[in-house]
Amino acid sequence: MAAQQRLTAKAGDKLDLLLWRDAGLGIADLARVLDANPGLADLGPILPLGTVVIVPASADAGTAQVLPLVQLWSL
Numbered sequence: 001m002a003a004q005q006r007l008t009a010k011a012g013d014k015l016d017l018l019l020w021r022d023a024g025l026g027i028a029d030l031a032r033v034l035d036a037n038p039g040l041a042d043l044g045p046i047l048p049l050g051t052v053v054i055v056p057a058s059a060d061a062g063t064a065q066v067l068p069l070v071q072l073w074s075l
Contacts, residue, residue: 004036005055009047015040018047023055032056 007022019025019033034041036056043051 004057007053007055009049009051009053011049013047013051014045015047015053018053019055025055029055029058032058 005023007018009018015033016027016030019029023029025033033053033055036054040047040051040053047053
């Protein structure tokens with residue numbers, strides 16, 4: 001199990017962007033992060049600059065996430 005992370009919002013960050021960019025997490029992790037940060041949803045869609053977001057450790061945090069290949073053009 002990995003330790004929890006502390007992420008800091010930059011100017012214009014939305015929670016999903018912050019989680020994806022800084023922790024490699026997706027939409028499935030939003031509920032877990034919101035549960036660990038009471039009042040975070042009350043800040044609005046764009047997080048205030050410098051907002052600290054706690055990303056709790058999860059049991060499956062050590063496993064690599066495999067995303068499906070998306071091919072836009074065929075050769």
